[in-house]
Amino acid sequence: MSYTLEGRTGTWEIVVGLEVHAQVISHSKLFSGASASYGGEPNTHVSLVDAGFPGMLPVLNRECVAQAIRTGLGLRARINLESRFDRKNYFYADLPTGYQISQFTHPIVGEGTVEIELADGTVRHIGITRLHMEQDAGKSMHDQDPTRSFIDLNRAGVALMEIVSEPDIRSPEEAGAYLRKLRQILRYLGTCDGNMEEGSMRADVNVSVRKAGEPFRTRCEIKNVNSIRYVMHAIEVEATRQIEVWENGSEVDQETRLFDPSRNETRSLRSKEDAHDYRYFPDPDLLPLVVEQAWVDELERALPELPDDKRDRFVRQYGIPRYDASVLVAEQAIADYYEEVAKGRDARLAANWVTGDLFGALNRTGRTITDSPISAQALGGMLDLVSDKTINGKIAKEVFEDMLETGDSAADIVERKGLKQVTDTGAIDAAVADVLARNADKVEEYRGGKDRLFGFFVGQVMKAMAGKANPAMVNEALKKVL
């Protein structure tokens, strides 16, 4: 089922390509030794190179290159053993040198692909055109004071990866799925933290619309959208606007636009006529970047297991449904947690507890897996008590809630509260006899064919035994007597 928008003149489909700027996790900047960490007082993470002082020269940071290669490998993309840095020249107040060093004609990573899965289970492959490295800009404010400019160069020179997709995306949902998947891969690789709030991942969205079967029409670029939700909104809003323009008999101008989430509209930022002439040319301060295949191979061998592989392995190894596996591999930490719980235990039961009760509890308490109040070992300990029939499933829920609150181990709680499951047939038979004696009328009805009442008897027996009876044994005892 494909996503379309209805206009006055008929059905339109949308075409979207995304350019994602992902900030590289590295100790130092792309071309200087200054710290690349986030935050800090203004201008505390700046070297003379970043500040564009006269005579300063860029020196490429090997770790940033390794990160770009790892990312390329994670995107199943071609690694270009020879790439090049160009200068992108334009007057922009946030560029200390007046140009940005960026890979333009020869990027380090070529074509690749990202697999996305939609809510209805559809799997699609979104093409990656390229990944290239470039410098981030600084921040300057010129309107705070009539004669002075305020400049913060902490971000200037930090390494970014620009990941450009093919115009393969056909719906807001696909765009969201693509971004989530990309972020997941980057986080797995440890090459970008994917934190859109802090700006370490942001997207430029290229949107156009067309009638089915048509070639591409004019596209507009929506700059710097900083949340997945906004990207999805922006696509819808912009596509709707473009359809209106076409249907009114006008033409969509190729231009750069801005998404305003508060007013749910996109606005023109600059048109093509006054678009920047970037004046690219190879940076004469840097030699072409040549990497050895052996190094690429070494980086590849050291790559962590990627989410898709991990999901497939979970399905295979643990026999859990693909959907559950997808949920469990969403973040590396969750997957690790799950594997710890599942180790040597009933893997399906473990999956249910992690995706069900644990996620619910984390959601309720506003925590994440890394600061979960119940450790994987603790949860495993509880599952052990279920497996060896010390407690039943129902009691387990109660124990879980107690663990959440007190942080005690399951065994301690069971001990403290006397929750040990009763498997003594004598006690169970006695309770069954008692319940049946007190509900003779219901026994009659049951025997008269009202099968539904069986559950009632089970409930009454469990209640009489404070929930501690082994449910299977209760069932058996009841069946026997009834």
Add this chain to the structure above:
Amino acid sequence: MSLTELTIADAAAGLRARKFSAVELVRAHTDAIAALNPRLNAYITTTSDAALQAAAHADEALAKGEARPLSGIPLGIKDLFCTSGVRTTAASNILKNFAPPYESTVTANLLRDGAVFVGKTNLDEFAMGSANITSAFGPVENPWKRKGDDAALVPGGSSGGSAAAVAAGLAMGATGTDTGGSIRQPAAYCGIVGLKPTYGRCSRFGTIAYASSLDQAGPMARSVQDCAILLQSMAGFDVRDSTSVNCDVPDYSAATGRSLKGLKVGIPAEYRAEGLSTEIEAAWQQGIEWLKAAGCEIVDVSLPHTKYGLATYYIVAPAECSSNLARYDGLRFGERVPGDTLDAMYEATRRAGFGPEVRRRIMMGTYVLSAGYYDAYYLKAQKVRSLIRRDFTESFQQVDLLLTPTAPTPAFAQGEQSDDPVQMYLNDIFTVPASMAGMPAMSVPVGLGATGLPLGLQLIGRPFDEETLLAAGSALEAAAGFTHRPALRAEVAK
């Protein structure tokens, strides 16, 4: 002999023999600067007090037998090299108050070896010029005079201040930078030796960029031996410059005495260009004879793309300069000139900060890089540049070095060519091709022309073979016996 007329080699020996102290040596030069610089304008900034202090330290080191190769040697530093705490202007208004908190690698190397800096020498603004008349701090006067004519002559450019200072005895040697001939051409005009090393031989770190793919630092001095001594200190790999080349620095001084027997010297036909003065043609012929006499075999070679050298240079160099100079936007360097908008502020600041020649080259560079012209100009120029480089590479399969004139004419008078930029650009016609190819080249003074002005010949060598250049240069120097001194010099000033 006066202390200001010694070579570096002799001065270093004299210091070690305690014939004179470093303080005496440096004071002779700072006195000469005080006397002559008001006229020559060879220095933008003088650092006499600091120099005398450094000289005192050099004397202590000499006394303790801990002298370094350049201990106590007074040098002029082209004001394009950043020197820590000392104003570094690039001869531009936009940097007139800039005192870098860092030291360029080349000057740091010289300081490490004990050199004493007496001042920052004048140049064409951002090294753009061939006559040292585009400096925001005024033109430099060539210390030489034409016979019977008191007209102020240009020293050549852009390292004109360094050349004039060395020729006039205001420094024993100096640093220069050469982008299209900016060491060799002023050396020729001022009767001194100037060496542009192979691109990548000296670090560019801390040198204010003009055209990054061409800029190269090199020594200027009154003898080939002195250039060898200075290059020894300046050269070497630097991790802070990605284009600096990691190969060993040989013993350059040892190369100056080397025999030329069996060396093949190419004479490129294309350098017999139009406008070459007959006296320079004659000097060239004389140079050929001298090298023959020294045991060289002379071979006619062809560098067919020479004629495109200058045109190509004036695309590549302005393109890079337009980019390199974009950082001077009034926000961090120079006087900020207010404007109604940010763009207006940039425009006003850059108009006030840059002189006409710099503006002209920024405009040319911006034009050739702009969308729609890039392929026609910049990309084409890069292709031609490859062909020029190939010409040299192929020639060097036949010969060991090339001999050509350095400049088509001797020094001219201030104002003689300045109204025609294209005419001015022709001064670099013989030096530009080696720059485009990244080859090492040097200019050696070989005689005086009819008007009594020095004439230089250029030697061009294989990449990283500065040794052969130095060997051939010292042979030419010995044969020429060039002992002429300029009219305006330290000894005369006393």
